[in-house]
Every structure is written in C-alpha cells, then in structure tokens.
Amino acid sequence: MTAPTLPSAIKTMPGTTEGSILSRLEIDVRMLGMLGALAVIWIGFDLLSGGVFLTPRNLWNLSVQTASIAIMSTGMVLIIVTRNIDLSVGAILGVVGMIIGVVQVQWLPGWLGFGHWLTAPIAVLLAVTVGGLIGLFQGWMIAYLAIPSFIVTLGGLLVWRGAAWWVTTGQTIAPMDGRFKAFGGGVEGALGANATWIIAAIACGLIIVGLGLSRRRRIRFGFPLRPRWADASIAAFACAAVIAAASLANAYPLPGGIARRWAEENGIAWPEGGLFIPHGVALPVVIAVVVALLMTFLAKRLRFGRYVFAIGGNPEAAELSGINTRWTLMKVFGLMGVLCGISACISTARLNAATNSAGALDELYVIAAAVIGGTSLAGGVGTIAGAVLGALVMQSLQSGMVLLGVDTPLQNIVVGAVLVLAVWLDSLYRRRIK
Template structure:
C-alpha cells in the first residue's frame, strides 16, 4: 500500500479548487448522506441522554437497544430491495407473526412427541421450517405482483390482513410457550451472548476484515485502471472503521450480568461466589451478530452479484431493464421470496427473545421496517438505497422508541413522533433528489 494514487491533471486541478472539507470527502469517498445519519443519530442519543438524566448512554441501555433493533434491521435489509424496485411490502409484520407462531407450535406441540423436547435438532428443524414457509409466502405474493399485475401495495395489504388472521387461526389466539433452549439463544439475554473474550475476538476479526477489504478494493481499482484514493484516506478509513468496531465491543463488554443471573451462572459452573459479587460481561448478543451477518450477506448480494445489479437496474428503469433481457418478473418473485425468508429470521429472533409466540407478535413492524429503510436513504421513487443505511435507520427508529420509553411518554405520543419522523425523512429524500438533478 505504498503506491501513489492515480489521477488525471484535470481532476487534480479541479480538486485544488475545492474547499478542504470537500476535498476530504472526495478523497475518502464517504457517503455524505450516511454520515449525516450518523451525526443525526449522535444528536438523538445526546438529547435523550440529557433529558433522561444520564440514563440513555449507558452500557445497559445501549446493549438492550442493539438487541431490540436486531429483528427490524434484518427485515429492513430486505425492504431496501423491495423499495428500490418501486414496490412496497406491508405484510412483513404479519408474516413475522404467522411464521413465529409456526415455529413455536413446532417446538412446543408437534416435534416433542416425535423427537423429544430439547432435542439437539429441534431448533434446526423449527428455524428451517420457518424460513421455508416465509420464503414460500413471499414468493406467492411476488408471483401475484409479477405475473398477475396486481399492485404490490394491494397484494401486501391483503397479506397484512391474511397472515395476521392466520397467526390467530393456528392456535385460536392462544400464546405458545416455551421455546427450545438452544433456539432461545437467538433472542439474546444472559445466555444469548458470547461473553467478553469472544467479543474481543470478533472485534479483532472484524478489524482484519475491514483492512483486507480496503486493500482488496485498492488492488481492484489498480487492476481496472480506476483512480486510487490517497494513502492517507486509506489509513483514515481503516483506523476509523476499526475504532468504531472496537468501541462497540467495549460498550458491549461494559454491560455486566445482573447479580441474580450472575449468582445462578456461578452455581451452574461451580464458581465460588465472592463477597463483592461477580462482574461477568455479557459481550455481544447473538441476535446482534445475526443482524450484522445478514447485513454483510445482503451488502454482498446487492453490490457484488448479478442479481443485485438486476435489482437496481429494475428500480432505475423497469422498461429498459426488460429490454436489456432481464427477467423482470422472476427478479420480482425472488425479491419478495427473499423478503419472506428475512421475515422468518426476524420472527426467530423475536420469538426467541420473548420465549413465546402470540398472534399479536410483529404488530406495526411493517411501519418500523419501511421507516428504517426510508430513513436510511432508500428512495420511494426507486433505484436508490443501501443496506448500511437501512441498518442505521433501524437503530435510529429503536433509539427513538427507547428514548421515549425512558422519558415515560405515552404510546400514542410515541406513534405520533415516529410518524412525523417518517414524513420528514421522505421530504428530505425528495429535497435531496431534486438538488441532485
């Protein structure tokens, strides 16, 4: 990484006329919209921390916030592809509730008489069945949209009602519990975390991955003759990315297991309980790792595969995409099938966290998922959206919810605030697109 960056004289002359801030963003290629969201999130956190008398920016609240945002962030990554193609999916919350009920019934009623409760394969069968059912539901809705020409708004609005009713019909409204012990790990909690040591290992591996990806990106640019970023920009991106990752790990490791759970843990593992008690760091929660893993896979899918290029081509200009030979209808079916599978993963996280399934599970999650994608920069006009922005949008949404709960605001007022934020986000997107033309 000791070579000089390639740039034409005209580009260098043009850059010299820019202000230092603009030259910085041009050199680092940082997404200014994403950076604006990060700054807005920081302001939201600081405001809630002050208003809550120092309760918001604590390891405990930030750890809980990350766990609570996991299921919505998983669905938001799929909603990006749906909205990019100028569609919408209003049924994601209902699919989550229905698939969650299916997985719960499998674990609590159907599988125990066959293989026994707490069988090692219980969670695998339940999760696999849930993903298959979710993908099938999504593919079914996508086929109606693509091949029958029914607008996505109407199809998924019908799905919102159908699958919510189906979730009630499975058990006639009864709550189903408990879940398999291994399955419950996907919901987080004291057992659903990887601990301090494993968290640092994950953080170090993530830093190595960040550095390797930047090195590989530079090699690819040189290989195809694209301009290279200055070396100081490469070092800045590497150091800032690693600092953010290690900072997040430090916060996760700063939240210790509650005293009663720590005592139970000590008894189960034969650890002598000292006079001052034990401080056992929970570390990163498993649902957070799942959400991060899904985001990485979805980012690769959208940025590095033919399917991802087809999705953005379809969103940019459907007619041109079809004339170019893209099978638009099948791409639409695949997008909704993927959305259904992601709903199933989110259902597993939600059901595991509650250790139960109810027919009301996932209510209003469609609002939070769409809002997360839109706040994250996904344009309702289609063709524009990022996975990282959607995940950040989910964190923003959960931060608003958590902050308002800490302030003791009533639920109706919370809904009012979320609605206002969604409208403002769409308005800002409209302004941004108008200025970009």
C-alpha cells in the first residue's frame, strides 16, 4: 500500500486550511485551560501577598518544591491509565528516605569515612532499588494475586509509614552527606548562571529539532501536517518560555554571606555594593524535567507505553491481543516505586534530614496532580506533561496559601475541593466529546 502524497495528506487534516487557530496548532484545550488557571492563581496570590508571590525568590523555591511531586505524578499517570490507584507513594517516600538517611549517617561513614565521594551515589542507587522493589512487590500482589490496587496500596500506606518509624523508632536522622544535599536544591544544588544558559540553549535546540523530526515523520508516512507558521509559533512560544525560566532562575542571587565566602575562596575582591551571583536553575528541577521527558518518551514511543494505554482502554481486548497484562501492570507499579525513590532523595536532601513524617499526604497531591492534568480515572487517557503542570498548580496553591498564612487544615480543605472539582470537570468534558 502506497502512502498518500503530501498534498493529499495536507488536505485530509482537519483545520489545516480552515478552522480555529487551536485546531491548526493541535493544542489540547484542557492544557490551555490549565495554563490559564495557573496564570490566575499566580496573579491572584501575587495581588493578595503584596507582590511577594511572583518574585524570583518565591518562584525559584516553588520550582524546587514542585520537583518531588512532579516526578511521582508522572508515574501516577500510568497507574491511573491502567484503571488502578496507588495510595502508598507518600509512605514509600518516607520509608526510603529513612533508609538512605540511616545509610548515610550511621553505616557508610564507618565503611568509607565521612565525606566520601561514593556516599551520595550509593544512597541514590539504594533509594531507587528499594523503591523499585517495594513497587514490584505491590504490583505482584495486584497483578498476580488479583487483590484490588486500592486495598494493596492502602495497606502499603499503613505498612510503609509504620516501617519508616520502625527504622529509627521515630528519631530524625541528620545531617546528610554534603554532596547528597545538592539533590535538594538550595545553595549546594544551584547550578549557576552559565550552566543555566547552556541548559536553556540545549532545551531550545531540542525543541526545534524535535518539531523538525516530527514534521519529517509526518511527511514520510503521509500524516496530516500543521502549517509551517503553526510549527514556528509553537517553537517560538516554547523557546520563549525556556528563556524566561532561565532568566528568572538567574535573577535570584545567592545570599550575601555565601556570596562573600565564595568570592574569598576564588580570590575575588569584595566590592562595596557586594556581588550579584545568580543561583541559576536548581538540580532537582533539572531532574524533574529529565524524568518527565523520559516518561513521555516511554509512554508515547515505546511498546511498553502502548501496552499500558491499551490495558487502560480495554483490559480484556489487550489480553486477547497477546499483551502480558499482569507483567505489564507489575512493571508499572515497579516504575512508580523507582520514581518514589528518586523523590525520596530530593525530599530528604532538601530537608537535610530523614524524618518520620516525610511524604505525609503526598499521595493526595500526586493523585490530584495527575487528575488535574487530564488523566481520567476511568483509565486509558492521560499525559505526562499534564501531570507535571498539575503538580505545579497544586504546589502553587499550597505555596500561595502558606504566604498568606492560611492554616494547614484549611489548605487541605482547598486541595480536596480542587481535586473533586477537577474530577467533575473531567467528567463533563468527556460527556461533551462523546
């Protein structure tokens, strides 16, 4: 069968020569709505806080705070897509954080000595391994023992939260290894201005190359094409967003005392007005972006991702088509455990301590981020980018309420109400498009 020629392919594309601008750009309306909601939230909190919310310092901290939830929400998308749920992610983060805290403070110094360069890599590898094993174990019970995911992960929430206390009988473990603290952001995890601009340049290049390769694939297989102006508009908007984020990260300077110490260490004379040394982008933010890109590639380009969405769309048909649904489901939960391990590293490093309460209520924020991002609880539908944006929305709400001095119980009320509202709006949207 011969692929259609380019002119006929272009003619078959809805909205290429006629229709709305959104259809020509192939933009998800719900994603655009989320961006609008995020803008309203940011502007509203900035007005209520007297201009504090939209300062470089607060937005930089907001990006670091979002990283942990955003990483776990990418895995929650795949779990919800398969028509399951994971209520144990916060507890897994807590127990993994306590384990790597004990390893860094009590075990490795006796074997390697204090400040050894292998301490941080070993801690990260251990976190990913332990989290992955916990996820695989829960996935095995769900897939092969046919226990509902709600029950397994609800039990996991209680078991792993209790295990986190049992590891040290509730004691806080601190401080973490100096190199490990970079995973939490802060001064240790700030990459600086030069690295930030290099990352921004690479990101813009990848955006342009990605759009070009996508257009070539469409031409090769005779798929409908966006107008060239549409691709150019998307590239310009995305690159502008990247440059704006880099500029914002570089607009937040290091504290005076730290900047003075850095100048002395590098033999730089301290001027009368001080030095403006930018933080740059934070390492946990870079990790979150890389994880989101890898998860998007896994979900959209690999066979595993297609299997996951096929199972969510119709489990019976997926099994009849030859997909090993149980093994695939087990791997989905194992991947969720790995992501919890990565988030545990970020959370523990950010606090510079392993605490028994780490990850408390994170499952609420992770599930809310995925659902707000467009993942349907009915299964079969969801996007990684939407979940990351949903995590930013949830964290923005929490950060804004903290700035305004809202009590924690009221914060939980707002988050719960937003989650219910998001599910209701999702059901309305799906009834409309049917």
